[in-house]
Amino acid sequence: MGRVRYSCCNGMNDQTWIQQALALFRKDILAETRTRVAFGAMGVFSFASLLLIALAMVGLKGVLIQNSSGQAVPAWNNSGKMSLLWVLLCFAAFAGLSHSFVYEEETGTASTLKLHMGPQAVYAGKLLFNTTVLLAVSLVITPMYMVMTGMDAGTLPMFFAVMLSGTASLSAVATVVAALAARARSTGALFGAVGLPMLTVLLVLIMNAARQCYIRSESAVQYLRPLTGIVCFGVLIVTLSAMLFHYIWED
Amino acid sequence: MTVPPICLDVRGVGHRFGARLLYRDISFSVGNGDVLAVTGHNGSGKSTLLKIIAGLLQPTEGSVELAMNGEVTPPSRRSNFIGYVSPEMALYQELTAVENIRFFGALRGQTFEKIDLREMLAHVGLKGRGSDRVGDYSSGMKQRLKYLIAIMHNPELLLLDEPGANLDVHGTRIVEQIIHERREAGFLTILATNEPEEELWAGCVIPVATV
Amino acid sequence: MGSSALKGTLGFLMVYVIYGAFNIAHGAIGFAEKGIAARIIFFHVPCAVYSSVAYMVATWYAVKHLWLLGGTNKSNTALEDSDYKSAAAMELGFLFCILATITGSIFAGVQWGSFWNWDPRETSIVIMLLLYASYHLLRTAFTTDPAKRARLSAVYAIIAVIPSIYLIWVVPRVLHTMHPTTTLSNPADTSLSYKLVLYPSFLAFTLLFIWLMQLRVSTMKLIEARRKRRLHAMEAQR
Numbered sequence: 163m164g165r166v167r168y169s170c171c172n173g174m175n176d177q178t179w180i181q182q183a184l185a186l187f188r189k190d191i192l193a194e195t196r197t198r199v200a201f202g203a204m205g206v207f208s209f210a211s212l213l214l215i216a217l218a219m220v221g222l223k224g225v226l227i228q229n230s231s232g233q234a235v236p237a238w239n240n241s242g243k244m245s246l247l248w249v250l251l252c253f254a255a256f257a258g259l260s261h262s263f264v265y266e267e268e269t270g271t272a273s274t275l276k277l278h279m280g281p282q283a284v285y286a287g288k289l290l291f292n293t294t295v296l297l298a299v300s301l302v303i304t305p306m307y308m309v310m311t312g313m314d315a316g317t318l319p320m321f322f323a324v325m326l327s328g329t330a331s332l333s334a335v336a337t338v339v340a341a342l343a344a345r346a347r348s349t350g351a352l353f354g355a356v357g358l359p360m361l362t363v364l365l366v367l368i369m370n371a372a373r374q375c376y377i378r379s380e381s382a383v384q385y386l387r388p389l390t391g392i393v394c395f396g397v398l399i400v401t402l403s404a405m406l407f408h409y410i411w412e413d
Numbered sequence: 414m415t416v417p418p419i420c421l422d423v424r425g426v427g428h429r430f431g432a433r434l435l436y437r438d439i440s441f442s443v444g445n446g447d448v449l450a451v452t453g454h455n456g457s458g459k460s461t462l463l464k465i466i467a468g469l470l471q472p473t474e475g476s477v478e479l480a481m482n483g484e485v486t487p488p489s490r491r492s493n494f495i496g497y498v499s500p501e502m503a504l505y506q507e508l509t510a511v512e513n514i515r516f517f518g519a520l521r522g523q524t525f526e527k528i529d530l531r532e533m534l535a536h537v538g539l540k541g542r543g544s545d546r547v548g549d550y551s552s553g554m555k556q557r558l559k560y561l562i563a564i565m566h567n568p569e570l571l572l573l574d575e576p577g578a579n580l581d582v583h584g585t586r587i588v589e590q591i592i593h594e595r596r597e598a599g600f601l602t603i604l605a606t607n608e609p610e611e612e613l614w615a616g617c618v619i620p621v622a623t624v
Numbered sequence: 625m626g627s628s629a630l631k632g633t634l635g636f637l638m639v640y641v642i643y644g645a646f647n648i649a650h651g652a653i654g655f656a657e658k659g660i661a662a663r664i665i666f667f668h669v670p671c672a673v674y675s676s677v678a679y680m681v682a683t684w685y686a687v688k689h690l691w692l693l694g695g696t697n698k699s700n701t702a703l704e705d706s707d708y709k710s711a712a713a714m715e716l717g718f719l720f721c722i723l724a725t726i727t728g729s730i731f732a733g734v735q736w737g738s739f740w741n742w743d744p745r746e747t748s749i750v751i752m753l754l755l756y757a758s759y760h761l762l763r764t765a766f767t768t769d770p771a772k773r774a775r776l777s778a779v780y781a782i783i784a785v786i787p788s789i790y791l792i793w794v795v796p797r798v799l800h801t802m803h804p805t806t807t808l809s810n811p812a813d814t815s816l817s818y819k820l821v822l823y824p825s826f827l828a829f830t831l832l833f834i835w836l837m838q839l840r841v842s843t844m845k846l847i848e849a850r851r852k853r854r855l856h857a858m859e860a861q862r
Contacts, residue, residue, distance in 0.1 A: 177522040185519040189505070189512075196507045270503035276469055277492050277502065278520040338783060342776055346765035356762050356780070359754035363787035363795065366747075370798045391794060398786045406779045409690055413470055413772075433859065 179283035186279070186287030187294075190262055194295070199265075204258035204299045211250045212303065216310045219246075243313040244372040250307070251300055252332065252361055258299075259292045259336040260353045263344035281408035288341070289400065293333040300329050316375030320385050324375065327389060328368045331396030335360050338403040341410045367391045416599040419569045420444045420480040421466070427474035428461055435461060436621055437474060443617075445599040448592060450606055450615030457621050459605035460499065463572045466603065467495050479570065493521065496563035498556070499574035506548035510539065510558050513547060517562050537561045537587055552579040557587070564591060571595060573604040577611055589614060630835055637828035641666055644821035661734040664727055666821050670829035671724035675752060676792060678717030678833070683785050685710035686778035693775065704848065705841075707774035710781060711763065712840035716833060718756040725749050744799035748791045755784050770848070 194200055222238035229235050266272040275284060304325065307313065315321040339357035343349045371388035379385065420442065427437030435458040443449050451459045464470040466477055468491040478485050479494065486494060504513045511530055518525060525533075534543050537557040547555060556579045563571060576592075577585050592614050595602050604615060612618055645666040689706040692698065728746065733739040740746065762780050766773035 177520060181522070182520050185516060188519075189508070189516045192512065193505060193507050269506060270501055271505055273469065273499070274502040274504065274517075277467060277495070277497050278517060280489060342762065342780060343765075345772065345776060346762075348765060352761065352765050356758045359751065359758045360784060360787050362751045362754065363790045366795055366798060367790070388798075391790075391798075395786065395790065399783065402783050402786065406690070406782060409693070409775050409779050433855065 179280055179286065182279045182283035183286035183290065186275075186284065187290045190287065190291040191294070194291075200258040200261040200295050201298065203261070204254045204295070205302065207257040208250055208254035208299060208303045209306070211253060212307055212310060215246050215250065219311070238311075240314050240316060240376045241369075241373045243307075243311050244375065245369045247304065247307050247313070248328065248365055248368050248372065251296075251303070251329070252358070252365060254299055254303070255296055255332050255336045256354045256357055259296065259333065260340040260343060260349060262288055262291055263340045264349050267344045276412065281411040282404060284411060285337075285341070285404055285407040289334065289337045289403075292337045292340075293330055296329050296333045296336075297326075300325060314376070317378075317385070320371075320375045320389075323385075323389055324368065324371045324392075327392045327396065328364075328371075331364055331368075331392055331399065332361065334396045334399045334403070335364060338399065338407075338410075341403075341407065345410065364392070364395055367395060416445060416569070417482045418445060419599075419601050420478075420483075421570060421601060421603075422478040422480065423466065423475070424478075425475035426462070426465060426472045426477065428458065428465065428470075429473050439475070439619070439621065441619055443601060443603070445601065446596050447617070448596055448602045448604070448615045450604050450612045450618045451621055452606060452612060452618055453621035454607075459621055460501070460574050462621060463497075463499070463574050463603065463605050466570075467497055467572055468492060481569065494569040496566070496568035496571045497574075498559045498563045498572070498576065500578055501574070502559070504547050504555065504558060504562070507546060509544050509546050510534065510550075511543040513558065514562060514565065518565065521566050523566060533561055533565060538583060553581055553584055556580055557584055560588065560591065567600075569600055571600065571602045573602065573606075576604050576606060576614075577608055627838070630831060634828060634831040634835055637824055637831065641821060641825045641828050644824070649817045649821050650815065661731060664731045666825045668724060668727035668731060669822070670826050671720045671727060672749070673826070674829055674833055675717055675721040675724050675749070676788070678713045678720060679752075679756075679785075679788055681837075682710045682713035682717060683781055685713065686781035689774060689778045690782070703771075703774065704845075707770075707778070708841045708844040709837065710778060712837050712844065714756060714759050714781065715840060716836055718753070718760065720833075721749060721753050721756055725753060744796040747799065748795050751791055751795075752788065755788060759784065 219238050225237040226234040227237045266275060308315070336357060339360065340353060343353040343356060346352050367388065371392055374385055374388055377384070421444070422442050424440050425437075426439045428435045439462065441449070451462055453459050461470065465472045468477070468488045479491050480486070481494065505516070508516065514530065514533070515525065530543060531540075534540055537560050539554060539557055539561070542550075542554065547558065550558065573588075576588050580588065592602055592604075596616075604611060606612060645663045649663060649666070685706045689703060689710060692703050692706060725746075728749070729739045732741055732743075732746070759777060759780060763773055763777050766776065
């Protein structure tokens with residue numbers, strides 16, 4: 163190419179995986195602002211589910227039931243509402259988070275990426291992107307849900323901690339399952355069916371933590387213990403996924 | 414620009430998909446300024462051999478070594494020295510040509526000034542089309558952009574799978590020009606092709622056949 | 625142990641356990657139907673234990689498979705062997721999980737008057753069932769490429785270890801349990817007549833597990849050999 167001189171040289175080849183992951187993240191965000199497939203699918207999906215839940219539970223408004231200690235409590239209470247919010251977010255995650263992997267596989271850009279960057283960087287970039295999208299969706303959906311169902315936030319710091327750690331762990335599980343499912347031909351059906359059983363455990367933990375938002379407690383341990391469970395789950399999933407990602411991504 | 418001594422060593426490479434053996438015992442050694450053509454009928458595994466050379470696929474037998482200055486590059490870093498044009502490697506349709514260039518450049522730590530971008534686009538005959546989405550490009554224009562991205566970091570080794578695919582006369586001349594310039598500069602180029610005219614660009618030909 | 629010795633011992637032990645469950649063990653005090661209901665534990669508890677043990681075995685072979693893949697010396701037979709063993713253990717785990725769920729539900733129906741109580745252990749075991757089911761679902765999605773299927777299902781098996789560990793240790797503590805955790809985990813509380821049947825029952829289920837594993841792995845090898853023969857025949861025709 164003698165005649166054309168580019169502003170680069172071969173010494174600039176060693177990009178760290180963090181820089182590569184950030185470049186991939188920026189690329190995905192840019193593509194997402196163009197197409198809005200992931201955000202749109204998850205947004206519409208969760209808004210429709212939100213309506214369905216609110217409508218299905220209208221009949222429960224004002225109904226009292228007896229709890230295990232014999233007191234009359236509202237049937238449609240805050241912890242019930244919070245649990246259903248998480249079911250909703252869980253389904254929303256499975257409506258949209260497979261897009262970024264499936265898209266790369268289907269359009270043939272996956273091989274181009276394989277040439278240019280290592281598997282760890284791809285995993286980090288995609289995890290960052292999926293977490294961002296899911297956080298954005300829950301940031302929009304949660305206030306809407308609170309308004310429509312009349313859910314209280316309870317203890318605010320605990321509420322935010324649960325939302326943040328729950329969303330991050332949720333996207334960690336969804337990301338690795340999406341990468342697995344994207345390698346199969348019938349991705350769509352597989353993604354939900356393979357991912358949801360893994361999420362059931364996380365959902366049990368999150369619902370348990372969410373209940374703590376509405377229990378007045380003096381000691382911080384009462385709040386920290388359920389949160390630790392969620393954070394550990396997410397950290398373990400991310401660690402194992404990062405270690406095993408090249409087996410999923412490469413041929 | 415001085416080019417370091419390059420040596421690509423392919424030793425006894427064989428590959429099988431499941432129970433199907435593609436080929437076995439392919440060996441050759443090429444270096445600076447060589448242009449090599451890999452030929453063979455459809456399904457003979459030309460593209461697979463290129464993927465193995467690029468380190469995207471592990472051969473079931475044998476090994477591939479790319480040495481720079483006499484030092485063997487580890488397979489994980491090999492792709493830093495490689496440019497690859499292949500029908501299987503697509504670009505991002507919803508991004509513009511410039512955004513594609515910037516993204517793939519960023520993965521290698523390259524940043525570009527506007528003036529560089531304009532020159533690069535003009536070089537492959539895409540002058541003034543930089544801010545169009547790749548999805549709106551014709552297949553020949555996509556192929557030209559792939560060339561641009563494959564050579565923008567001056568790779569020591571350029572792999573071309575079906576080099577003339579979708580290109581018009583002008584596009585083919587650009588490719589010919591690129592190969593010629595690389596030969597003069599002392600870089601290594603390998604093509605996988607079935608076209609007799611494209612075989613003529615190469616200094617030597619390796620036929621790949623199913624056993 | 626040879627195959628026939630294994631089968632012989634297994635047959636003898638199973639007959640003993642079935643006989644002993646009704647004739648050696650006494651009716652347990654505090655259980656429904658004069659303690660008759662408690663006799664199901666000789667089958668329920670080993671099934672429940674083996675539904676988790678099978679998962680550990682499957683994970684072990686999944687790790688072995690990926691470790692072999694990462695190594696320099698890749699032998700196809702060793703790779704296939706670890707994959708089949710992992711898959712076979714997963715199938716057996718699924719089977720034992722179903723059996724434990726059914727026997728547990730029967731017991732709950734007789735003892736607590738309802739076949740499903742949303743007890744934490746009941747919840748755990750259905751989630752475990754789901755995890756097993758999704759593993760097999762993932763396998764069915766890669767029928768054309770056995771190597772890819774082996775690799776990806778091994779990855780799934782290893783990652784799903786995290787939810788299953790949580791199922792065993794964390795989930796039952798999170799939810800209030802009504803299961804008699806102490807009776808069986810503390811040997812001093814179990815009467816001698818129960819130990820006489822329960823311990824041989826664990827041994828019998830261990831042998832059953834090993835025997836079924838061997839059977840399943842050899843059928844998988846036969847199926848794969850037939851598939852390869854067909855492929856070769858097709859190649860020869862061309």
